[in-house]
Amino acid sequence: MGNNPKKVIELEDVVVKFAGDSGDGMQLTGTQFSDASASLGNDLLTFPDYPSEIRAPQGTVAGVSGFQVHIGQKEIQTPGDLADVLIALNPAALKTNMKWVKQGATIIIDIDNFDNKHYKKAEYVEDPLSDGSLSGFTVIKAPITSLSRSTVNSLDMGIDQKTADKTRNQFVMGLLFWLFNRDVTIGEDFINKKFSKKPDLIKVNHAVLHAGYNYAETVEAIATQFHINPAKNKKGRFRQITGNVATAWGLIAGAEKAGLNLFLGSYPITPATEILQELSNRKHLGVKTFQAEDEIAGICTAIGASFGGSLGATSTSGPGLALKTEAAGLAVITELPLVIVNVQRGGPSTGLPTKTEQSDLMQAIHGRHGESPLPVIAASSPGNCFNYAYEACRIAVEHMTPVILLTDGYLANGTELWKIPDFDKIPSINTPLVKDNDPDYQPYRRDPEKLNRFWAVPGQEGLQHRIGGLEKSDIYGQVSHDPYNHQVMSNNRAEKIKRVENYIPEQEIIGNKDGGELLIIGWGGTYGALNSAVKELRNEGYDISLAQFNYIFPLPKNTEEVFAKFKKRLVCELNMGQFAEYLRSQLPQYSYDQFNKIQGLPFFISELKTKFKQILEEK
Amino acid sequence: MTQANTKLTRADFQIDGPVKWCAGCGGYPILAAVQKALPETGVTKENVVFVSGIGCSSRFPYYMETYGFHTLHGRAAAIASGLKAARPDLHVWIATGDGDSMAIGGNHFIHMIRRNIDLNVMIFNNRIYGLTKGQYSPTTPLGSVTKTSPDGTIEKAFEPGELVMGAQGTFFARVIDKEPKGMEEVFIDAALHKGTSVIEVLQNCVIFNDATHENIVGKEVRDDRIILLKHGEKMVFGKDLNKGLVFDGEEIKVVTIGENGVSMDDILVHNQTTKNPNMHYMLARMTYPEHPVAIGVIRAVEQATYDSMLTEQVEHAMENTNIKNVKDLLNSGKTFEIK
Numbered sequence: 035m036g037n038n039p040k041k042v043i044e045l046e047d048v049v050v051k052f053a054g055d056s057g058d059g060m061q062l063t064g065t066q067f068s069d070a071s072a073s074l075g076n077d078l079l080t081f082p083d084y085p086s087e088i089r090a091p092q093g094t095v096a097g098v099s100g101f102q103v104h105i106g107q108k109e110i111q112t113p114g115d116l117a118d119v120l121i122a123l124n125p126a127a128l129k130t131n132m133k134w135v136k137q138g139a140t141i142i143i144d145i146d147n148f149d150n151k152h153y154k155k156a157e158y159v160e161d162p163l164s165d166g167s168l169s170g171f172t173v174i175k176a177p178i179t180s181l182s183r184s185t186v187n188s189l190d191m192g193i194d195q196k197t198a199d200k201t202r203n204q205f206v207m208g209l210l211f212w213l214f215n216r217d218v219t220i221g222e223d224f225i226n227k228k229f230s231k232k233p234d235l236i237k238v239n240h241a242v243l244h245a246g247y248n249y250a251e252t253v254e255a256i257a258t259q260f261h262i263n264p265a266k267n268k269k270g271r272f273r274q275i276t277g278n279v280a281t282a283w284g285l286i287a288g289a290e291k292a293g294l295n296l297f298l299g300s301y302p303i304t305p306a307t308e309i310l311q312e313l314s315n316r317k318h319l320g321v322k323t324f325q326a327e328d329e330i331a332g333i334c335t336a337i338g339a340s341f342g343g344s345l346g347a348t349s350t351s352g353p354g355l356a357l358k359t360e361a362a363g364l365a366v367i368t369e370l371p372l373v374i375v376n377v378q379r380g381g382p383s384t385g386l387p388t389k390t391e392q393s394d395l396m397q398a399i400h401g402r403h404g405e406s407p408l409p410v411i412a413a414s415s416p417g418n419c420f421n422y423a424y425e426a427c428r429i430a431v432e433h434m435t436p437v438i439l440l441t442d443g444y445l446a447n448g449t450e451l452w453k454i455p456d457f458d459k460i461p462s463i464n465t466p467l468v469k470d471n472d473p474d475y476q477p478y479r480r481d482p483e484k485l486n487r488f489w490a491v492p493g494q495e496g497l498q499h500r501i502g503g504l505e506k507s508d509i510y511g512q513v514s515h516d517p518y519n520h521q522v523m524s525n526n527r528a529e530k531i532k533r534v535e536n537y538i539p540e541q542e543i544i545g546n547k548d549g550g551e552l553l554i555i556g557w558g559g560t561y562g563a564l565n566s567a568v569k570e571l572r573n574e575g576y577d578i579s580l581a582q583f584n585y586i587f588p589l590p591k592n593t594e595e596v597f598a599k600f601k602k603r604l605v606c607e608l609n610m611g612q613f614a615e616y617l618r619s620q621l622p623q624y625s626y627d628q629f630n631k632i633q634g635l636p637f638f639i640s641e642l643k644t645k646f647k648q649i650l651e652e653k
Numbered sequence: 654m655t656q657a658n659t660k661l662t663r664a665d666f667q668i669d670g671p672v673k674w675c676a677g678c679g680g681y682p683i684l685a686a687v688q689k690a691l692p693e694t695g696v697t698k699e700n701v702v703f704v705s706g707i708g709c710s711s712r713f714p715y716y717m718e719t720y721g722f723h724t725l726h727g728r729a730a731a732i733a734s735g736l737k738a739a740r741p742d743l744h745v746w747i748a749t750g751d752g753d754s755m756a757i758g759g760n761h762f763i764h765m766i767r768r769n770i771d772l773n774v775m776i777f778n779n780r781i782y783g784l785t786k787g788q789y790s791p792t793t794p795l796g797s798v799t800k801t802s803p804d805g806t807i808e809k810a811f812e813p814g815e816l817v818m819g820a821q822g823t824f825f826a827r828v829i830d831k832e833p834k835g836m837e838e839v840f841i842d843a844a845l846h847k848g849t850s851v852i853e854v855l856q857n858c859v860i861f862n863d864a865t866h867e868n869i870v871g872k873e874v875r876d877d878r879i880i881l882l883k884h885g886e887k888m889v890f891g892k893d894l895n896k897g898l899v900f901d902g903e904e905i906k907v908v909t910i911g912e913n914g915v916s917m918d919d920i921l922v923h924n925q926t927t928k929n930p931n932m933h934y935m936l937a938r939m940t941y942p943e944h945p946v947a948i949g950v951i952r953a954v955e956q957a958t959y960d961s962m963l964t965e966q967v968e969h970a971m972e973n974t975n976i977k978n979v980k981d982l983l984n985s986g987k988t989f990e991i992k
Contacts, residue, residue: 346735503723
């Protein structure tokens with residue numbers, strides 16, 4: 035292998051972080067790397083880290099954009115706490131990311147950008163290459179810009195410098211392909227697809243990819259190669275999917291299983307926008323999207339569509355959910371199916387729009403005027419956003435109610451290698467429609483088991499009726515201000531939602547099913563980190579288990595039974611303790627310890643393990 | 654849409670229960686006119702939906718033997734937009750008021766019009782908040798004394814027609830609640846128009862703003878203070894039909910035919926279908942005493958509707974894809990077989 039035989043180290047998993055200016059195409063480079071990893075059978079999870087400014091001034095700390103890829107032969111459930119390999123295309127990228135790399139990590143920098151001009155932009159006082167801050171790391175000072183340019187120029191194809199500079203990603207990619215002991219032709223495939231209509235660009239990018247590979251092979255500074263075997267437990271057909279795309283597809287799946295047309299009324303908002311974008315591109319599946327004038331119109335158009343017999347849905351993030359709450363109340367009292375997807379971000383107000391948080395839980399459960407109960411569920415991995423979006427549709431339609439599905443910025447933008455589900459095995463949804471001219475139809479007559487009302491849709495003969503936001507009489511649906519009737523209807527609405535518990539799975543315990551010392555309690559998007567930390571501690575011999583909740587309101591029926599089996603309960607969440615507070619109200623007989631983090635970041639496995647050990651070792 | 658075998662009548666659209674507006678409310682004649690107009694449009698009961706917001710006007714759906722949805726304050730336009738986009742086969746009407754559509758629902762109102770969704774919108778303009786018992790609304794004339802403006806309002810009034818033109822509306826008409834025949838005719842025109850049809854009804858609130866339009870529509874004065882516009886006809890008015898409207902290159906002016914050398918040839922002819930909205934805009938904003946107030950269909954222009962274009966895009970996409978269902982979707986694009 036070349037003229038530079040080097041040592042190959044086998045790794046269980048590795049975390050690679052790409053960082054550069056937000057215009058440098060770090061997301062694309064990261065995607066190319068993760069695609070190649072997936073095609074080699076590695077398990078993986080990725081997470082982008084982008085600023086809320088679209089293109090902050092070049093070279094500054096504010097403009098740094100990142101993309102983290104965690105690949106492994108073991109099961110990968112988080113994007114990784116700290117990076118094993120950092121690619122920093124400029125000093126600002128290095129400065130921003132030094133706190134996110136492991137001691138002893140490999141740091142690849144574009145030495146061409148490490149000059150006084152760039153140091154000044156990045157507000158470095160000392161030259162980081164000589165001030166000792168990089169001692170203890172393997173630093174590869176690669177002339178990425180100049181070698182990319184000279185490679186392109188040597189082809190003599192009249193390519194301008196701006197285009198030449200865009201090939202730098204391929205130099206990085208070639209370097210990584212060598213570093214990870216991979217066949218460079220896999221990288222060529224990506225380029226061929228990406229530039230399928232531009233043969234000139236295929237040629238130059240191929241050349242730069244090989245230049246990067248050859249550079250790594252030749253240069254003395256790189257002493258070791260890494261190798262990661264295919265994942266052991268992954269078999270079958272997979273695809274990479276982000277939480278937002280999985281959510282969009284889950285909504286389409288729910289509508290198809292219910293025999294309904296999907297209608298999404300929505301207003302663009304970070305980090306939920308991709309759901310609207312994805313569904314706008316799915317008209318070929320009969321999906322209609324309506325980009326509304328505001329968040330309120332987003333949910334209102336969806337309610338209108340549901341009134342008309344479509345499956346109405348709306349997607350948003352925290353501030354948008356706040357604006358939608360009045361209309362959510364209308365969907366509660368008119369008992370129409372509606373799915374509200376809330377991709378949580380840091381709040382309050384505009385808060386941290388591009389960062390993740392779990393702080394909308396209370397808003398989802400309680401954030402409406404009046405007694406206004408509705409089911410709340412949460413997804414816990416990018417891929418299972420598909421399953422829970424389908425579940426939201428199922429509950430909304432079968433129980434005739436609005437449902438809030440909580441995801442978060444971390445799930446929404448994270449990508450996992452997702453096993454494609456067998457669609458035939460997903461149960462169909464029973465839509466409680468009424469037959470034309472049914473003489474017994476009354477707007478608020480209920481199913482005796484689920485307590486849902488039935489859905490008569492405009493266009494159906496002989497079922498004309500009027501519903502609305504005013505309280506309606508039981509069964510007949512006339513406007514009613516009768517005091518006793520309001521009690522009956524309020525009870526019905528509450529009991530209907532409570533009975534959803536009979537139609538959801540029981541809460542699982544990961545670890546000791548029979549109970550034990552410490553139960554970690556989490557919900558939604560923290561699953562990967564909590565599960566990884568619990569698993570590692572169990573392997574170290576600790577008595578620790580996990581209950582990760584996807585069904586929040588109502589809680590699974592066996593929740594009390596689960597809690598009773600453990601001596602201690604620790605509720606971990608990315609907020610100030612909302613789920614813990616909720617559990618105290620639902621199951622006050624137990625005490626709950628809390629571990630909370632509110633930094634716009636996911637949990638790190640390391641910090642969880644430290645906390646868990648501390649509790650386990652308390653006497 | 655299924656056509657009725659036998660022609661429906663007003664009675665088919667009447668409900669069994671009581672109508673609960675105040676005695677003498679302008680809502681009653683509006684309701685009667687709608688119930689008479691609908692049979693003339695060839696619809697069946699089950700294909701008609703009335704959507705409303707909040708306010709006295711918005712109780713309207715409860716009084717129609719069709720499908721009905723009484724929604725949220727200001728949101729009828731948004732809810733009806735979603736309904737029509739999802740179900741273009743339905744005939745969707747909105748009953749709203751000056752507070753509901755011009756204040757809290759102003760944003761939805763202009764965007765509905767901009768999109769030209771095929772909806773029929775009746776604005777019951779009584780220039781007051783009636784359901785909350787007498788506060789000024791966005792159409793209350795400047796200086797009016799109300800419960801929340803004891804010293805007179807200090808904000809200019811909206812003219813609904815100006816908002817419609819400003820939002821590139823395709824249909825605008827103005828009618829009077831005590832003119833049943835005129836309302837019925839205009840409601841039929843509005844129903845048949847493809848696009849957002851906005852009808853401003855000058856409505857009386859007998860309790861909180863009685864006689865608000867009386868200085869225009871009162872029996873004694875109306876001939877000289879309103880002008881009935883008819884497509885293709887001269888814009889003349891007055892008891893003896895001897896007054897008319899001319900355009901002097903800058904604005905519309907009132908003239909007397911036979912005086913100062915003005916003849917019938919100089920009088921403007923109403924063309925409701927002109928694409929250019931300038932003349933319609935000027936007609937819509939005419940107010941007494943400078944001008945007579947325009948009554949009838951002011952603008953009716955054919956333009957593609959949002960709902961028809963959405964349907965076209967969906968149908969086109971469905972015909973031109975290999976991804977026909979979720980199973981195809983899940984397996985589309987780049988997938989990895991791991992053995």
